[in-house]
Amino acid sequence: MNLAMLKPGERGKITSMGAIGSLKRRLMDMGVLVGEDIKVEKIAPLGDPIEVTIKNYNLSLRKKEAQGIEVEVIS
Amino acid sequence: MMQDTGYKIQDKDMHHASGIMHQRTITVAVAGNPNSGKSTLINAIAGTRLYVGNWPGVTVEKKSALFEYEGTNIKLVDLPGTYSLSPYTQEEIIARDYLVHEKPDAIINVVDATNLERNLYLTVQLLELGIPVVMALNIHDEAVSKGYKIDIKIMEDALGIKVIPTVATKKIGLNELLRAVTDTSGHHPKKLNYGSDIEAAASAVEKQIKNSYPQLLKKYPLRWLIFKLMEEDSHVMEEINVGDKSFIEEATKHLKKAHGNDVESIMADERYALASGLTHEVLKKPEFRKMEMTEKIDKIVLNRFLGIPIFLAAMWVVFKLTFDFSAPFADWIDAMTTGPFKRWAEAILGFIHAPEWTVSLATDGVIAGVGFVIVFVPVIFAMMFFITFLEGSGYMARAAFVMDRAMHAIGLHGKSFIPMLLGFGCNVPAVYATRVLENPRDKALTSLLIPLMSCGARLPVYVVFIGAFFTAYAGTVLWSLYVMGIALAVLMGIIFKRTLFKGESPMFIMELPPYRMPSFRSLMIHTWEKGKHFLIKAGTYILAVSILVWFLLNLPWGVENKKDSYLGKMGQVIAPVLEPVGFGNWEAASSLVSGLIAKEIVVGTMGEIYVQKKDEKKEQPALTDDLKEMGTSFASAVRDSASNVISTFGISSLSSEESAEEKEERSPLRDVIKSKFTPLSAYAFIAFVLLYMPCVVVAIAMRQEFGTWKWFGIAFAYQMALAWIVAFTIYQGGKLIGLG
Numbered sequence: 001m002n003l004a005m006l007k008p009g010e011r012g013k014i015t016s017m018g019a020i021g022s023l024k025r026r027l028m029d030m031g032v033l034v035g036e037d038i039k040v041e042k043i044a045p046l047g048d049p050i051e052v053t054i055k056n057y058n059l060s061l062r063k064k065e066a067q068g069i070e071v072e073v074i075s
Numbered sequence: 076m077m078q079d080t081g082y083k084i085q086d087k088d089m090h091h092a093s094g095i096m097h098q099r100t101i102t103v104a105v106a107g108n109p110n111s112g113k114s115t116l117i118n119a120i121a122g123t124r125l126y127v128g129n130w131p132g133v134t135v136e137k138k139s140a141l142f143e144y145e146g147t148n149i150k151l152v153d154l155p156g157t158y159s160l161s162p163y164t165q166e167e168i169i170a171r172d173y174l175v176h177e178k179p180d181a182i183i184n185v186v187d188a189t190n191l192e193r194n195l196y197l198t199v200q201l202l203e204l205g206i207p208v209v210m211a212l213n214i215h216d217e218a219v220s221k222g223y224k225i226d227i228k229i230m231e232d233a234l235g236i237k238v239i240p241t242v243a244t245k246k247i248g249l250n251e252l253l254r255a256v257t258d259t260s261g262h263h264p265k266k267l268n269y270g271s272d273i274e275a276a277a278s279a280v281e282k283q284i285k286n287s288y289p290q291l292l293k294k295y296p297l298r299w300l301i302f303k304l305m306e307e308d309s310h311v312m313e314e315i316n317v318g319d320k321s322f323i324e325e326a327t328k329h330l331k332k333a334h335g336n337d338v339e340s341i342m343a344d345e346r347y348a349l350a351s352g353l354t355h356e357v358l359k360k361p362e363f364r365k366m367e368m369t370e371k372i373d374k375i376v377l378n379r380f381l382g383i384p385i386f387l388a389a390m391w392v393v394f395k396l397t398f399d400f401s402a403p404f405a406d407w408i409d410a411m412t413t414g415p416f417k418r419w420a421e422a423i424l425g426f427i428h429a430p431e432w433t434v435s436l437a438t439d440g441v442i443a444g445v446g447f448v449i450v451f452v453p454v455i456f457a458m459m460f461f462i463t464f465l466e467g468s469g470y471m472a473r474a475a476f477v478m479d480r481a482m483h484a485i486g487l488h489g490k491s492f493i494p495m496l497l498g499f500g501c502n503v504p505a506v507y508a509t510r511v512l513e514n515p516r517d518k519a520l521t522s523l524l525i526p527l528m529s530c531g532a533r534l535p536v537y538v539v540f541i542g543a544f545f546t547a548y549a550g551t552v553l554w555s556l557y558v559m560g561i562a563l564a565v566l567m568g569i570i571f572k573r574t575l576f577k578g579e580s581p582m583f584i585m586e587l588p589p590y591r592m593p594s595f596r597s598l599m600i601h602t603w604e605k606g607k608h609f610l611i612k613a614g615t616y617i618l619a620v621s622i623l624v625w626f627l628l629n630l631p632w633g634v635e636n637k638k639d640s641y642l643g644k645m646g647q648v649i650a651p652v653l654e655p656v657g658f659g660n661w662e663a664a665s666s667l668v669s670g671l672i673a674k675e676i677v678v679g680t681m682g683e684i685y686v687q688k689k690d691e692k693k694e695q696p697a698l699t700d701d702l703k704e705m706g707t708s709f710a711s712a713v714r715d716s717a718s719n720v721i722s723t724f725g726i727s728s729l730s731s732e733e734s735a736e737e738k739e740e741r742s743p744l745r746d747v748i749k750s751k752f753t754p755l756s757a758y759a760f761i762a763f764v765l766l767y768m769p770c771v772v773v774a775i776a777m778r779q780e781f782g783t784w785k786w787f788g789i790a791f792a793y794q795m796a797l798a799w800i801v802a803f804t805i806y807q808g809g810k811l812i813g814l815g
Contacts, residue, residue: 017340022163023582028343029159030584031193042373045382046480049489049583055351057190058369058587060476062483065582 001073004050004066006040012071013037019068027069031055038071100148103256104174106201107185108194109156110469110588112213114138116185116243117153118597120253127604129782130155130169136510147257152179158193160200162310165515174204175295181207181259183252188218188225188240189589191358195350198234202267205296207259208236211252214591215240222361230357235265244594266298269345272330277301279326287322291315305330306339369469369589376473386477389470390496393461398500398531399719401453407712408453412446415701436625444621447672448614451503451772452606458497458504459605460598462511465493467593471511472585479583485565486572487524488517488583495521495564498528499557502769506776507605514581520571522777523790526769527564529557532675536764539678543745544754552758556765563766563797575789608779616775624672637684642668656763656799657756657806667763673770678744685747755814759806766798 006012014036017024031054032038041058042051049062107113117125121140130137138153154173155166162168174182184201186194201208210230218225227238237255241248268274280301284291291300295315303311304323317323327338334341376385417438424434465471471490479489490511498505505525512518537553545552627642637643638661646665653659653667662684669680752760768791769777777787 025159025161025163025339025343026582026584028340028347029161029196030586031196031347033344033347042377043379044377044476044480045379046477048480048483049476051377051476051587055192057193060472060583060585060587062479062583065584 001071002067003038003040003052003069003071004063006071006073008040008042011037011039011074013074014069015072016070017068018070019065023065023068027061027065030059031057032059032069037074038069098143098146098148100150101180101257102150102152102177103181103183104152104154104177104179105183105185106154106170106174106197107156107211107213108158108187108190108197110586111156111185111187111190111194112243113153113156113185114601115467115594115597116183116211116213116241116249117151118594118600119243119246120249121151122596122600125600125604127608135165135169144253144257149253149256152177157197159197162308164513166513168310174201174206175299179206181209181256183211183256184208184236185211185213188212188215188223189221191225192347192351192354195353196347199267199346199349202234202236202264203296203299203302205264205298207262208234208264209252209255209259209262210234210236210238211241211243211248212238213241213243215248216242216245221367224359226357226359230353233265233353233356234267235263237262244592244597267349269342269349272333273305273341273345276305276326276330280304280323283322283326288315288317302342306342308339367589372590373473373587376470377476382477386474389474390493393465393493394496394500395719397454397457397461397497397504400716401457403712403715403719404453405450407708408449409446410708411705412442412449415705416442416446418701432629435629436622440622440625441618443625444618445614447621448610448617451501451613452610454501455504455507455609456602456606458508459602462493462508463598463601464593466511467591467597469588469590472587475585476587483583485524485568486520486576486580487568488512488514488521488581491517491521494525495528498525498530500531502526502528502530502773503776506773506780507609509780516576516581519781519786520568520576522780522786523571523793524564524568526773526790526794527560527567527766529560529765530674532673532770533764535675535678537761539681539744540748540752540757540761543748544752544757556761559762559801560765563801567793567797612779613772613775616778617772620672620771624669628669637665642680643684652799655807656802657759658752658763660751662751663760667767670764671768671771673772674764677764681748682744685744685751755806755809759802759809762805763798763802766794766801768794768798 001012003012003014014032014034016034017027017032019027036054039053040050041053044050044060049060050066051058051060052066053059105113105117117138117140121138121142124140124142126139128137128139129135135155140151142149142151152173154170157164157167157170160167160171160174162171173179182201182204184198186198198208198210212225212227225240227240231238237259239248239252239255241252243249269277277298281297284297284300284304300311304317305327307320307323312320330341331338334344336344375381378385420437420442421434424437462471465474471493474493475489477489478492482489482491491509493511494505494508496505497508502525505528506522509518509521509525512521533556537556541549541552624642627645628637628640630641631639638647642665643661645668646661646663649664649668650659650661653664658664662681665684666677666680670677748757769787774784774787774791777790778784
């Protein structure tokens with residue numbers, strides 16, 4: 001299960017990060033870390049990018065980038 | 076250069092303020108996350124003393140100021156807003172290079188009190204540098220109203236720095252902040268404990284540095300250097316060129332194995348753990364969170380069905396406000412420089428019996444050129460104001476969110492939409508507006524495509540030709556030109572994405588900051604700085620080109636027939652190239668050359684060349700009439716501007732209607748055009764005008780934004796080729812199917 005598969009309103013816990021190099025570091029700098037809770041808030045009107053909340057703030061990223069973030073759904 | 080002027084001010088202040096000759100000067104860097112209110116804080120502290128320039132070699136804006144505070148001279152340097160000090164973005168590299176190499180005396184770390192954890196992640200990294208830090212715990216009022224309780228004492232003790240709550244928009248806490256900056260003695264940034272395994276690796280690396288590379292100790296802060304070596308930071312590794320890296324691998328081997336990850340990630344994890352641990356310690360939040368305003372607004376603004384209509388409506392309003400607000404002022408400036416100022420210059424030069432050519436140079440060259448520069452000022456000011464508002468309020472990020480999918484398809488970023496849209500009014504502010512894009516690649520590609528947006532200056536050319544040939548279906552023809560520009564922008568975007576910008580697809584990881592009302596002061600300072608920058612830098616170039624074109628038209632001396640002027644001769648040289656596209660005559664070619672200044676000038680030059688000038692001996696109005704006229708027309712410009720803004724339904728900025736005066740002026744030109752062009756070659760001609768080279772002001776704007784002529788060069792080359800190919804296809808294709 002990756003982040004791009006979550007529906008708006010669903011939460012997940014990050015289990016691993018497939019991204020490498022600058023993309024990974026950038027995501028980590030923004031607080032997207034393994035073990036962190038992440039919630040999908042919205043999907044943009046045209047279907048991409050998505051908006052998530054993490055570490056108490058709102059972040060947007062493209063689905064392509066979200067696909068590299070593995071999550072475990074929290075109900 | 077900046078320092079020179081800065082120090083002069085300081086000298087003056089010194090004599091006035093205290094008379095002490097040996098005042099202490101300290102350098103203070105201001106660091107913080109984007110959206111932490113950093114620029115508002117800087118504006119509030121330094122205000123008009125701010126000097127805005129660029130960081131050397133890049134297009135990132137650099138703000139600095141020098142002023143005196145309670146007997147200490149403070150040199151304030153604003154670092155680009157960053158989330159981290161990693162080596163991956165231009166902004167981060169600039170910020171860390173400055174901190175490491177320039178070694179400021181202190182750092183003001185602006186922290187958003189409503190978003191403590193992520194902001195403290197940067198603070199943790201700043202502490203690694205060992206430079207005294209003072210934290211401006213900004214947006215403190217909002218945190219209080221949310222019910223947040225932040226224990227400042229615990230935070231100060233844990234980090235070993237002074238923490239000052241501030242509200243930059245209301246200028247609260249600024250005195251305390253500056254006082255803390257001038258006296259950082261007694262506050263030593265704590266060496267935070269990164270956990271036993273990281274610290275063990277760190278001390279192993281430290282030993283090696285001290286033994287094998289002692290020369291590095293003078294150059295770099297020790298702890299920072301250790302961490303960067305452990306992370307094998309590409310930028311640092313390259314800079315210091317450590318020969319044998321095996322000691323690093325040896326030191327971090329155990330660490331990597333224990334965590335099953337690379338050191339960079341382990342370090343990022345640990346820094347966040349420190350930030351989040353501290354946050355839990357100092358921050359008390361109310362148990363029940365009410366739905367915040369930002370959430371409520373976003374429910375509507377980012378709604379699946381309403382998101383795009385709302386965005387388009389917002390853009391329409393911004394477009395209308397920018398151009399309708401500024402148009403009457405631009406017209407007024409235009410009327411003044413072509414009217415009274417020109418007459419006065421003529422009168423003065425006539426009075427001192429200056430030769431006729433100096434009169435022409437002064438009025439048609441210099442005054443027209445100056446007027447041409449000033450005409451842009453209202454629109455640039457208006458554009459900067461609204462762009463700054465969109466950014467400061469937080470809507471810009473939403474606009475990017477809504478539009479990214481569509482713009483990404485042609486290789487652009489969601490934020491590219493706004494500069495592209497402004498391009499329909501005028502390409503010049505549009506190029507300046509590309510600074511909303513952080514990534515240099517996005518900026519360059521957007522700027523390359525902007526000239527394909529049909530700007531207002533091209534309209535007069537269309538109007539003259541449509542009036543001559545296509546009156547029956549004027550709307551359709553006009554519409555076809557705008558659509559042609561957009562379609563070709565999409566096509567060129569896809570081509571550039573696969574050629575010039577191959578391989579680099581920048582990521583889209585963007586914060587959606589809470590909506591906030593930007594302070595009026597901050598808006599005004601920003602707008603003023605940008606306008607001033609344009610006036611001085613771009614103004615000089617434009618004036619020079621305007622004078623050059625005057626010489627082209629009027630040299631060799633005493634030229635009677637325009638065909639024999641340099642411009643006419645250039646036209647004759649170029650004409651054969653334009654033969655296959657339907658207008659291979661020197662008149663058309665010369666007019667196109669003069670369009671370098673601005674595309675609307677094509678019409679003026681055609682008028683001069685094609686139509687024999689009538690002797691225009693008008694009554695010379697008296698000086699007092701001129702002054703009265705200036706006053707009343709300015710008042711009516713203000714009135715027009717206001718009514719334009721109020722009735723956003725007036726479509727003055729895109730109107731294709733001509734005034735009665737213009738109609739009368741242009742009807743002889745139309746008659747000549749009818750005899751020189753066929754409907755087919757006329758359409759090829761206006762398509763050519765739409766697409767060929769961007770005007771000189773766009774060239775200068777691109778030069779200013781990128782610090783090189785490279786991108787303008789590329790734009791010039793591809794647009795020339797595109798214009799020719801499209802006009803060729805229209806003309807020859809049309810002939811093939813029996814048109815014209």
